[in-house]
Amino acid sequence: xxxxxxxxxxxxxxxxxxxxxxxxxxxxxxxxxxxxxxxxxxxxxxxxxxxxxxxxxxxxxxxxxxxxxxxxxxxxxxxxxxxxxxxxxxxxxxxxxxxxxxxxxxxxxxxxxxxxxxxxxxxxxxxxxxxxxxxxxxxxxxxxxxxxxxxxxxxx
Numbered sequence: 001x002x003x004x005x006x007x008x009x010x011x012x013x014x015x016x017x018x019x020x021x022x023x024x025x026x027x028x029x030x031x032x033x034x035x036x037x038x039x040x041x042x043x044x045x046x047x048x049x050x051x052x053x054x055x056x057x058x059x060x061x062x063x064x065x066x067x068x069x070x071x072x073x074x075x076x077x078x079x080x081x082x083x084x085x086x087x088x089x090x091x092x093x094x095x096x097x098x099x100x101x102x103x104x105x106x107x108x109x110x111x112x113x114x115x116x117x118x119x120x121x122x123x124x125x126x127x128x129x130x131x132x133x134x135x136x137x138x139x140x141x142x143x144x145x146x147x148x149x150x151x152x153x154x155x156x
Contacts, residue, residue, distance in 0.1 A: 027116035057141035078113025
């Protein structure tokens with residue numbers, strides 16, 4: 001089975017918690033704001049940033065709700081599983097617009113419980129319970145671009 005390999009950065013298991021959190025944040029933003037998944041993220045082990053296209057700036061209360069919902073999902077201890085499918089067999093509800101032009105014909109779908117699914121070749125944790133606590137460090141909004149800077153901290 002031919003499948004693309006992740007960039008070296010995403011083969012490093014130390015990035016897996018933040019990468020998994022990125023998936024959850026994408027789905028949380030889609031559900032809360034009806035926006036698309038982010039096409040611009042910078043994922044690092046200690047702190048990450050991700051951008052979304054929104055027509056209005058989220059309120060302080062909405063930003064607090066993003067953090068609350070993320071931690072609610074994390075605490076559900078959702079299992080991560082993988083499924084390999086041919087490109088033309090991917091369900092229509094799964095966006096493929098971030099795939100590179102040279103993507104293999106077989107794709108790996110990453111399921112996080114029944115909360116999220118997307119095509120991805122990066123490393124992930126086994127379950128959301130191992131992520132710790134999701135914290136928003138800061139946000140900014142400029143010309144329809146909403147940025148969230150976040151981190152994961154150990155549970156107390």
